[in-house]
Amino acid sequence: xxxxxxxxxxxxxxxLIGSSIARxxxxxxxxxxxxxxxxxxxxxxxxxxLGLGEVAPTLESAVAGADCVxxxxxxxxxxxAAAAAVxxxxxxxILTDVGSVKGEAARALSAAGDGRIHVxxxxxxxxxxxxxxxxxxxTLFRGAWHILTPVSNGAPGEAEALARLTAFWQALGARVxxxxxxxxxxxxxxxxxxxxxxxxxxxxxAFDMETxxxxxxxxxxxxxxxxxxxxxASDPVMWRDVFLHNRDAVLECLGRFSEDLAALQRAIxxxxxxxxxxxxxxxxxxxxxxxxxxxxxxxxxxGRNAPGAEE
Numbered sequence: 045x046x047x048x049x050x051x052x053x054x055x056x057x058x059x060l061i062g063s064s065i066a067r068x069x070x071x072x073x074x075x076x077x078x079x080x081x082x083x084x085x086x087x088x089x090x091x092x093x094l095g096l097g098e099v100a101p102t103l104e105s106a107v108a109g110a111d112c113v114x115x116x117x118x119x120x121x122x123x124x125a126a127a128a129a130v131x132x133x134x135x136x137x138i139l140t141d142v143g144s145v146k147g148e149a150a151r152a153l154s155a156a157g158d159g160r161i162h163v164x165x166x167x168x169x170x171x172x173x174x175x176x177x178x179x180x181x182x183t184l185f186r187g188a189w190h191i192l193t194p195v196s197n198g199a200p201g202e203a204e205a206l207a208r209l210t211a212f213w214q215a216l217g218a219r220v221x222x223x224x225x226x227x228x229x230x231x232x233x234x235x236x237x238x239x240x241x242x243x244x245x246x247x248x249x250a251f252d253m254e255t256x257x258x259x260x261x262x263x264x265x266x267x268x269x270x271x272x273x274x275x276x277a278s279d280p281v282m283w284r285d286v287f288l289h290n291r292d293a294v295l296e297c298l299g300r301f302s303e304d305l306a307a308l309q310r311a312i313x314x315x316x317x318x319x320x321x322x323x324x325x326x327x328x329x330x331x332x333x334x335x336x337x338x339x340x341x342x343x344x345x346x347g348r349n350a351p352g353a354e355e
Contacts, residue, residue, distance in 0.1 A: 057116030063180030074215035081106035120285035126156035162205035186217030233293035243275035
């Protein structure tokens with residue numbers, strides 16, 4: 045059996061992502077010792093009952109002696125978590141996160157850094173609409189992209205730290221790529237953040253329409269609407285923080301989306317079938333490219349209705 049990438053890791057935040065990291069790190073041998081901490085006592089109790097690792101009574105005791113500290117908290121809580129963690133971290137340890145907004149993560153983690161540790165923000169492009177320690181599973185990151193946006197402060201060993209963190213996520217099954225934080229935020233604004241905003245809005249619109257009963261919306265939900273409700277079931281606190289901390293990129297994408305939507309609206313109003321065919325065909329080709337890239341499945345309903353299928 046190969047040695048673990050990190051002898052000891054500390055996971056701050058025992059929700060879906062944090063608990064999945066703990067499960068995966070143990071199952072695939074990526075870490076020796078696993079310490080966890082969550083600010084909510086009930087979550088700590090539940091995590092302890094699941095055997096996810098050593099559940100520490102304080103954040104400081106969790107990170108003490110850890111080779112890598114993973115902040116699995118909402119983007120808006122990164123600053124406070126990093127400020128509490130860094131003084132208790134050992135020299136040369138890695139501080140990373142799993143937030144969906146890397147510009148804010150770089151700012152928050154760097155502000156807490158004291159020159160002794162390596163700051164490497166990260167984002168696993170994986171997840172479900174479920175939350176809590178019970179929602180995690182070890183295969184969540186298999187085949188998923190994990191984007192790292194390292195922050196350089198000239199400290200010795202930066203390249204080695206990045207290589208170790210890369211190896212850790214690869215051991216969990218992820219495909220790892222490094223990227224500039226600003227570019228990450230622009231890319232994720234269109235591929236993740238805007239779709240979630242649309243999902244939240246369309247579900248709310250459906251339930252607010254005076255001409256449609258809520259019972260009918262639920263009873264006659266077609267596949268497209270059901271997919272929107274699945275996305276809209278995601279953690280509200282996490283997504284509030286995403287939109288507030290990536291507002292510029294999201295607003296830029298939302299502006300472009302609104303213009304394109306208005307063009308489709310005009311085509312429908314004027315009976316312009318040629319425009320509709322052109323735009324729908326273009327969208328269909330993008331769907332094929334996503335499947336060809338291994339980012340989804342051709343299975344009916346993308347395999348989501350299969351017994352025991354992971355959401």
